[in-house]
Amino acid sequence: xxxxxxxxxxxxxxxxxxxxxxxxxxxxxxxxxxxxxxxxxxxxxxxxxxxxxxxxxxxxxxxxxxxxxxxxxxxxxxxxxxxxxxxxxxxxxxxxxxxxxxxxxxxxxxxxxxxxxxxxxxxxxxxxxxxxxxxxxxxxxxxxxxxxxxxxxxxxxxxxxxxxxxxxxxxxxxxxxxxxxxxxxxxxxxxxxxxxxxxxxxxxxxxxxxxxxxxxxxxxxxxxxxxxxxxxxxxxxxxxxxxxxxxxxxxxxxxxxxxxxxxxxxxxxxxxxxxxxxxxxxxxxxxxxxxxxxxxxxxxxx
Amino acid sequence: xxxxxxxxxxxxxxxxxxxxxxxxxxxxxxxxxxxxxxxxxxxxxxxxxxxxxxxxxxxxxxxxxxxxxxxxxxxxxxxxxxxxxxxxxxxxxxxxxxxxxxxxxxxxxxxxxxxxxxxxxxxxxxxxxxxxxxxxxxxxxxxxxxxxxxxxxxxxxxxxxxxxxxxxxxxxxxxxxxxxxxxxxxxxxxxxxxxxxxxxxxxxxxxxxxxxxxxxxxxxxxxxxxxxxxxxxxxxxxxxxxxxxxxxxxxxxxxxxxxxxxxxxxxxxxxxxxxxxxxxxxxxxxxxxxx
Numbered sequence: 001x002x003x004x005x006x007x008x009x010x011x012x013x014x015x016x017x018x019x020x021x022x023x024x025x026x027x028x029x030x031x032x033x034x035x036x037x038x039x040x041x042x043x044x045x046x047x048x049x050x051x052x053x054x055x056x057x058x059x060x061x062x063x064x065x066x067x068x069x070x071x072x073x074x075x076x077x078x079x080x081x082x083x084x085x086x087x088x089x090x091x092x093x094x095x096x097x098x099x100x101x102x103x104x105x106x107x108x109x110x111x112x113x114x115x116x117x118x119x120x121x122x123x124x125x126x127x128x129x130x131x132x133x134x135x136x137x138x139x140x141x142x143x144x145x146x147x148x149x150x151x152x153x154x155x156x157x158x159x160x161x162x163x164x165x166x167x168x169x170x171x172x173x174x175x176x177x178x179x180x181x182x183x184x185x186x187x188x189x190x191x192x193x194x195x196x197x198x199x200x201x202x203x204x205x206x207x208x209x210x211x212x213x214x215x216x217x218x219x220x221x222x223x224x225x226x227x228x229x230x231x232x233x234x235x236x237x238x239x240x241x242x243x244x245x246x247x248x249x250x251x252x253x254x255x256x257x258x259x260x261x262x263x264x265x266x267x268x269x270x271x272x273x274x275x276x277x278x279x280x281x282x283x284x285x286x287x288x289x290x291x292x293x294x295x296x297x298x299x300x301x302x
Numbered sequence: 303x304x305x306x307x308x309x310x311x312x313x314x315x316x317x318x319x320x321x322x323x324x325x326x327x328x329x330x331x332x333x334x335x336x337x338x339x340x341x342x343x344x345x346x347x348x349x350x351x352x353x354x355x356x357x358x359x360x361x362x363x364x365x366x367x368x369x370x371x372x373x374x375x376x377x378x379x380x381x382x383x384x385x386x387x388x389x390x391x392x393x394x395x396x397x398x399x400x401x402x403x404x405x406x407x408x409x410x411x412x413x414x415x416x417x418x419x420x421x422x423x424x425x426x427x428x429x430x431x432x433x434x435x436x437x438x439x440x441x442x443x444x445x446x447x448x449x450x451x452x453x454x455x456x457x458x459x460x461x462x463x464x465x466x467x468x469x470x471x472x473x474x475x476x477x478x479x480x481x482x483x484x485x486x487x488x489x490x491x492x493x494x495x496x497x498x499x500x501x502x503x504x505x506x507x508x509x510x511x512x513x514x515x516x517x518x519x520x521x522x523x524x525x526x527x528x529x530x531x532x533x534x535x536x537x538x539x540x541x542x543x544x545x546x547x548x549x550x551x552x553x554x555x556x557x558x559x560x561x562x563x564x565x566x567x568x569x570x571x572x573x574x575x576x577x578x579x580x581x582x583x584x585x586x587x588x589x590x591x592x593x
Contacts, residue, residue, distance in 0.1 A: 032488035039390035104318035131578035133516025139567045143332040197311040225418025228518040
């Protein structure tokens, strides 16, 4: 991309010969660099400001009791463990439903489809699924899982709905991870007499695993933060720590939403503490996944 | 034996690949099926053009226009903020930034995309809403403007990363050729890179638009959700997504109100589907152009 070579490429001042036109161009260059740089700086600042503000407001709420305790005094005191547990259940179910199907579809698209018309159709469908508003998934989950399949308002219905939301992310990231592998890897295996499937599951998938897992984690952390898809399919203002998938449950993002907008008594400590727990959980997980991926990548070079 | 395993695995994987299509198809089927009742009794056109939404009064009225206008204002404000800011940041990332700054910037943008929208909503509730209220002397800061500003921030990662991708995929030869002829980097960016990447940037804006129309939690928390026809972004508004999110949980299953909400969902679905299909086609063409 030729970055960092701007000094060589911008016209140099050559003493008296520098015409006013060149000077104007250079001024414009500096201004453009400054303005576009300021735009990026603003975006970065907003992100840091948001994180800083959440930590600033939320850090005081974090305690053993806040994380592992139950809500008390009409939700204004106590902890948020039922919401944390609910979100963990939802993530587990989402993983159970979306990962096998998503990874298989990714493998199909990268290894078996050979650019067939069906594969092209599938690509379009997946791109569109990724763009469907999450509240539509909520409507669909309500009509399909809660009502038609009779799961009512339950963790199961929520997990299935979130799995639909997550599926396109998992498919796309799996396909990307597999496509990054060099074709020689596959050819070598096939030349040694391995079948296509053996090549895929003994050579291709293990090599691409870091990428596949990172993508899966990103998809699941998105599911953990979604609120709209679970609004009608089983999230509760208050429920005990879940013991079965057929119960409604609390969830962190919904708890955050409802406590911030419709409290009988405002409880900013609970709200910001919940925000910090949610954002903290997601950031730590995605940072770990990203670091792991880049480590693995450094080990494997072609 | 291994031949048999090969065939079985291939068949199984191909079958699983149909799941995504099946889900997409069921979304259409369930939306249409649940929307039928209201489309038959009220009529799609009269809902789309109806100016009042009083689903619980007698006789009930199911006009989508307040929500449509609300969605319009929120999206308008969001894009007004995120398109110039996002494209400018992408230009810097692609054309000016050093490798370190670029890596850092892209990581931050990726991180931003992973923040749940409900968290952005909370920030808006505590910071933007009071700010809008005092700076424009309004009775309440819960307006389309407040929601739009935060939705704009939510759209930024989409717009930045896709337009940066588009600019990066312009072959380096074009860049070098322009620089070799004595153009400055900015001239190269404006006269060569932006025109070459224009369709990709347009697709980025479309995808940002889809994201903005579909954003639910931010709007639910910040827009005020009033049933009036908003004539400016400084009024409380409700959006298509907000109306669905707020009312679907409380409504009687199978009733006319329930069905009208599904019709609203269908309208939203159709919009985003068209926008995404369009953006996808543009991106596909751009990819072919440079490969």
